[in-house]
Amino acid sequence: MTLEEAYAEYYGSSASPRPFLHSLTTIVDATAEADAGVLGADPRYHFGNERFSESQEVLAGRWRRAMAAGTAGNQAATRHLLGLSLAAIQDFYSHTNWVELGNPTFNRDVGITGKDFFNVAGPRENTCSDCPEGADGEGSCRDNLLQEMVGGGTLTSGYSGEAIVNGQKVGKPRGVDKCSHGGPRDGSRVEGARGGINKDLPTACFSPHHHLHQQAAEMAVEASEYYLNLVRGSLGDASFLRLLALPPTSPAIVLVVDTTDSMGSQLEALRHSLARLAEGYDSLTHPPSQYILVPFNDPLYGPAIVSDRPHQLQQTLNQLRATGGGDEAEPVLSALSLALHHAPPQARLYLFTDATIKDPELYEAVLTLALEKDIMITPFITRPPHLGGIRGRFDLSEDMEEEEEEGNVPAEEEEEKVDEWSWGMPDLHNNTAGWNGAPNRNLRDPRAQMDRNRRQVDRSKRQVDSLSQYTQMAWRTGGQLVEATRDNLEEVTRILETGHYPQAVLWREGDIVSERRLQFPVDSLVGELTVALTGRLNTATLTSPSDTTFDLLAQTTTTDDKGFTVQVFTPYYVQVLISLQERGASEYGEWTLRVVPSVPPVNVLVTATTSLDLLPTLYTPDHSASQPSLQRVQGQAGIGRDTYLDLVLTGVDTAGLRRVEEGRLLGSSGSSSSIGSGGGGGGSQDSSILSLPTVSPRRNTYIRLPSRTLPSHPFSVAVEGVDGRGHRFRRESSGSGWESGDAHVSFPLGRDIWGPPGAQLRVPVTVYSSASFTTPVTLFLSAHDALGIPVTLDKQRVTLGRNESVTVVATVSLDPQMSPSTQPTTTLTVTATPTQGRTARSLAYVSATPRITDLTPPTCEVVSKTSCANHQTPDTCSILRWTADLRFTDYETGIFSVNSVPKYDFPLFNTGQQVVRMSYLASCCDPKATITVRDAANNIAVCDIDNGGVAEVSKLSTGAIAGISVGVIVLVILLALLALILLRRHRRSRKESVTEVRRRRRMSVE
Template identity: 25%
Template structure:
């Protein structure tokens, strides 16, 4: 691990397409390639779905696509004025390209991950295993893990086109054998075959040997940062950091950017990488189906509905209210684009929690929540945080999670783990707390036992977590709970954005301003605090309304427990508004609305050097150091960002960032010397889009999740992100003490270590690590994680490693995701054999509707295959029926019978086996050109296993059937 860190700090190390940014302004990055491929393939799927439903699809599919345009075109109600949130789509694409970029960090010295050193079989094995893991994840609806795996696979696939001589060989199409492991890798240059000659005068345009090109032999460059050794006559990757490129034959064949040895071919390599990525995505699409493919891409207009519910004895009223509000949301939004994209339910009590229910079927969710009953209770505290941990790792990033409880957390030791997951996923957690005691001292009953209520100190844990996530801690009586659950209905609306949010603890009177822009609709303000709290609201027009007016010119509001919910009237009142709050007790203010315009951000960290770049930063930024964010504006292609600020929501500290546009609505924002504290990210700008009510509208948005700085650094890196059932993986990690953002080489000290995973898989880690004198301020250790042999392939597991200082005042963490993936043993695609066809198709197209044709094929996965799981019609609008018979060799044969009108005279079937291998089988009926009388014939065809099927059909002797096998 230490060696890799040293290597990555050296100049010019990156040796692939640049991961995220092209600072020369002319090169294509892995981020560009991945996003282009995802947008084009997603648009194609939406186009095909629209065609099958008889809807128009007017979007031109090319490399100019944007996230907003694809999202809107894929929305069946996507008019220019409809609200469409692109946050989930943007976030999902970002997850894929960040995972892609991480390969250059995690597998920097692996030739197989980059197709270096002619490791074509090893590179394809990585792709094969990765694609299998993606398909298994999708099968279990583990879309988050599937995206991270997919990003890594795409990096290796894309590097083939910049590291090999595929482009130089004149190929115009992707090398399909890389994603088809049952096909041979052909025309590979042998280990003793010379491939290059030295570049002359620094010009490497003609360094590939002519005989290599004439024979069409495939090679890739050798790369080594430590040794100049390479096989005689072989090409090098090239670049200042590649020592092999200094040995004869000198130079390289890299096409990583326009300045590389073969940089003149960079854009051709990038275009082929885009097409190859689309080919891989198409394979996953066919294997998983259109609906699940779009979910994998994160294409959704709506959020998830996620409940974590205490099921102990006193929670009957709370469970009933959770049922009521969820059923109301489902019933009102079912069949609309605002229907939740998924439903998540996690019950908890003591001593149990779970199981997790995650489904897209509203009726399944209704059934599960309907079966919840309140019973038991015992010693009052419950496993609330354990249940919340399951929800945080299962829900998509930026989800809103609602927790119902009236009891303290028995697993309060998980607080730092939950905080790490909140920060990592940027999910918002709101607690619906009933019967919190007003007194700070727990009351006792006449029998001397504690009633089932939370003290103020118990509730503070939930308040802290709500604040960290940007959620709320809503404290009400059970009788008033139904008044407070309106916040759940608010959050389930489409395209909800946070305009402003602040917490004051301790409380003090203060004035807060926020900007109302022309794209905002249905704005709501939430103020939580003590009953004595008062407020005053002032609009941009100077109109005011006080808290003594429950209904006035600016808002109508309701009160439930500590919550005041204000429904704002912002019509024709864009501009700066103000809320003044008077309270000496802690309080919070949150302003939301509905708008297509929003933003997402990710912490990134720089890799130094001439070809340096950035990658996703895990954990918290370092106190006193610099911090960098990749900010992506969503929902508009016309936004001008003018300011990104980190501000302490409980104090006056603000740090302004320096903005650099990096294309496609993305901005690299750097902050210098971020002090210790908790910060929120605020974005301000202007939008001149036609969806705004004014031609030029200033706007502001705020990210709900807090960013907390730390003087501890925790870095962890696993050698593999896929774990086989029954195996154990070791994850080395390093804990470092820092000062002003850099390692404090002279520091010493001990740190408490906690390692938790959401599957409760067996793991082992030290309870403490010590930074000793002379260690350079670092301590190294290892966590082991064991996956049970019974674990299902496609299961994802999230591991959180935390380090806390001796004073328990500072914590940092690393979050790692793994996919459980069985070893790939079945790489063969299903086999198709035509049995027969019958047609009576007239030559005149005007008569086609009155005639039918039929296509019959035998489909099998072979005697050693995993079996056929699905057969679907990819092309054609006829009727497909399937049945199963036994073959003579013991294999199962699926008989596919397709019939259609003669107006549609071709069919293509997609055949998928149980591990996701895809085959396609097609037939076509040609029109009769002469008036030949119908003839009846008996056709007897032997299937793959030797089983004979006798079928009699009526055939036109002039009609041919072609078998198309891809």
């Protein structure tokens, strides 16, 4: 059974596995990241150079950070930390002699807090004999471990000549025969005892102990499964399943709401929408995974209200009042940053405002965070109803701009600006205001006129810039900019109430300025079709393969409207739903959408509920590391660097996919640049046809991209083919998240950063230039934190020539009030913007750790247990239940949680108790259990209980699996995940000046 077959068997063939596969991909990518840069060269992260205690300390510290992040709901950080730890746990079996010692099973102490290794070779103890065959890095070394090592059960690991610890190169000690790691990239293989002992791959040219690779891999799978079950037991089933994006849910709904005095109508409309969401919540088949609300005013923003149900958001909205605001610009991006930090991956974020952006310096950081977490941003911009576009506080009309440039401000606007300038600022010489600060509108000051003109021009520029940033943000993340007026707010907010189940993109096109006919295929795997149009339209019709035409600008239709529903209808936004299940198979085929803009531009988004979706990821080979790998591209692909596109087609196993015929890179305007019968777009200049290595991919397809000819503008990916019933299909990536550029930013010590509250963390950041630089280029650097924590850089700008790099230091000043228990993680974004070209960016996770750390794990004791004797067969095991009496103790921070695998509902207890007694009860058909107890410092203790095995267990059919508890599907998924991790790692191994101290961001109340 494959990964997706297991998913479909349990959740149904129509369920989209995309969120689940996205979570696994993130974890797998983190395992590969453990091999990159200094992190990959440090033996403490890989059980190398006999650094067993240090590796165990690294894993124990990361466990505490991961559990704190997971408990706080930061899934992105938890996945990253989990992937790094799984890499180290798997390395234990390929880099040490655990397998060679004849151990029959994996080591349960690896990565567990409070555990250590004792029978470890001393620093002057010989461990290996000379192996000339392995000296060239391509030979096998079968018996080079000393027999006294094997006989005595002494643990050792291989040394690497390229190892680096705390910035210093460390190699094999001289005068003693220590084992090398081995392989062609290990310089120590020719020193002392030549050869090596690594079991990374099943080939002698890379692993001297290749003959033990399969055995090491099987132990690594068992150990990883055990570790993941400990994570599950520590977090609990609900948090663990959410970590893996299970079960199928609709994406989280995130509301970022302007509460200034002009937003009263918007707040009222949102209250009504939330009330309807709360009323209909219990009837939803796939409710959103979370509901998040972040209000903002000026200068305050936050806090983030997070709930599993819409009711709490409804209560909070009912308490909010539109008031204040001062000037017309608001801390929009600060609020977005806070919301994105709290939002789970693949959420849907809706921004409600009528203001321009006061903090545009955060734009790149916000975009980076949204793209990293695959979050779609949809801004709702409210405008005055008497204007014909986004005007007033946005996008002033040409005649108004001309008047402002000449200093001729309209009377109403002029009066407003006089108030703003003179209120509370009495001029004692001219008596332009009374002593109480009230304005005297009859007096004119030429200095005031000059000041107004200057500010008016600044304001106009800010309006244009803000609109551009809203538009770009929406397009890059897969959303749409939606205009609204105060008289249609009720209708617009109904978007929140339409189905949010994961939607695959069939067609996406922006900047349509003239009549356009779009033709797109609808295949047999599509259940429902959604068409959304933004902008002013004269005509919008949709014609099906059965020649039925729907007028999308009519709220009612006179045609065959079976399965046709108008979900949202305003002058600026239309959204309709077509049920293919109701309309029947005759509607599978080519659909035609005809749009005629009234006021350009117009944007089109066609999505569908379907199991067949596209999950593309860009990778670049890391040839310089001791363990070559493919590293996921963050932000942008470097020009001149090899780039691989991993195309994952979800639902392939159950879809009966016939073939994939074509893949394309789409230009900045979306589908118009590649396919379509109506002309337009940029043609071959805006798209690249990809050469697919196979027309029938099982799941993953790696495509080498022409990196020197990648689009310089943001681009997305589309594939076309034929499904198992002969119908054509087309899928696009959800946003334009990638771009190519001349620079690259990375964190050489890894993206896992930590320190206690109040600490100043010095984080090295490396900026690279590409081979495409012909002359030196200046890059402007910036660094921001999602929670408004002060961040400074020791250089504001750097100048680099071709293939040059420089390392700067970002200083993160953790808030002394930052709580490691309630707010344990944040995100750090560093960007590098050239004078010409695209911004390079990278993101790291910062964890707040307790200043006084409880390093002592709790204890777990099985006081007594009953027997399953004479009830250990399939016929008798169900008759009897067994009981274990348990005692948990922790005399420092106290007991925090107790969980088990298989799941058992333990009684509630007060967190922080030093002694807790409980009982575990199970059927004799389930004679084994793992009890995990966690203290308040995230240390754990484990009780593994074995009450005897059932002699013969009848095999379950795949249909029966779907009827059992959640634990079964989790186990199947874990096994598939672990196999995927090992497979992916093996596949990759074959590849070859000072910045201003930033002000605390507009006083977040968190």
